Amino acid sequence: MCAKIAELKKIRVGIVNYLNTKPLIYGLQKGPISEMIELTGAYPAKLAQMLIDGQVDVGLIPVAAIPLLPEYHIVGNHCIGAEGEIASVCLFSEVPMKEIRTVYLDYQSRSSVALLKWLMKESWGIHPEIIQADNESYRDKITGTTAGLVIGDRALEQRRVSTYIYDLGSEWRGITGLPFVFAAWVSTRPLDEEFIRVFDEANEEGISKIDEIVAGLHYETYDLQKYYKVHLSYNLDERKRDGMKRFLGVIGE
CATH class of the missing domain: 3.40.190.10 (Periplasmic binding protein-like II)
Structure with a gap:
């Protein structure tokens, strides 16, 4: 971890406490990045309002809330998305x-x-x-x-x-014919590039630990292996960005 990261002011990060966010949050609660951020939980619609009101610096907010922001920046390369069936x-x-x-x-x-x-x-x-x-x-x-x-x-x-x-x-x-992005990490101001890199790596760490996450949840209502590995898709790739752009277009009509 470079010295530059240690000097950054703590970033207020708004999270959603759903099962589908566990892989993204996992890495944020561990290691040096956990000392760089303050986590606040809320349901999606409320979290969007918190970002609008300046109560958090970056939030995992509903894509539909993006047009309500005076300025927005997509943070990193992860999201809550689905290639098709989402189940939830x-x-x-x-x-x-x-x-x-x-x-x-x-x-x-x-x-x-x-x-x-x-x-x-x-x-x-x-x-x-x-x-x-x-x-x-x-x-x-x-x-x-x-x-x-x-x-x-x-x-x-x-x-x-x-x-x-x-x-x-x-x-x-x-x-x-496109995947759908339900929520993305969004800020209302530019964030330090080094912070975004470390933040992204923390997201990726959680995605790589899905087996461990599932084992610790003891959840019997639905098959979480299927939920995380089949229904949910966390990488904000070009196809998902196309899907997000299409969705923002249709709700803006």
């Missing part, structure tokens, strides 16, 4: 899609909400009543012709009880 971002229902009359939107989400609205209008051709949920009780209302968007660990739980599951990652891929 789904519309859940007890009836087929065409019979859905009401949809509750997850209060924890921004990107998934924007993606779902676009899918309903541009692809599915359904126009249900939209209700913005403001607490967890909305999941109990997913019954009859009322559906609900659920993200994160709660979606993995919801998979066990809902009859119809519409995976938003799969739907996006089927329409555009």
Whole structure:
């Protein structure tokens, strides 16, 4: 670790405490970089607002929140993405899609909400009543012709009880042929290049330790090996950047 890193001012890093972020956070909690940053946890939509309000310097925020920032910089080369099926971002229902009359939107989400609205209008051709949920009780209302968007660990739980599951990652891929980026590391000001390099390396370390992470979680609701290695894709490569650009374009129309 070079002396330059040790001299950097602590960076406030906003994280999301979902299972899907564990590999990215793993390396940030270990080694010298853990002394360089302050970690703050929140759900995605709240974390985006914290970045907007200047409460964190860099955050793992929903891509849909990027246009709300006065200035933004993508930090590093990692993200929460999917090449297709994501498993933890789904519309859940007890009836087929065409019979859905009401949809509750997850209060924890921004990107998934924007993606779902676009899918309903541009692809599915359904126009249900939209209700913005403001607490967890909305999941109990997913019954009859009322559906609900659920993200994160709660979606993995919801998979066990809902009859119809519409995976938003799969739907996006089927329409555009592109992977989808749900969240990326974003700052509102340029960060030191050496910090970004070390930050990126810490992300990569966690991705390389997925077996160890899974072993320590003791999670039985869903197959985490499949979740981390098949559904989730963490490298922010050119294809994902193309997918992100496409998504920002469609929600800006």
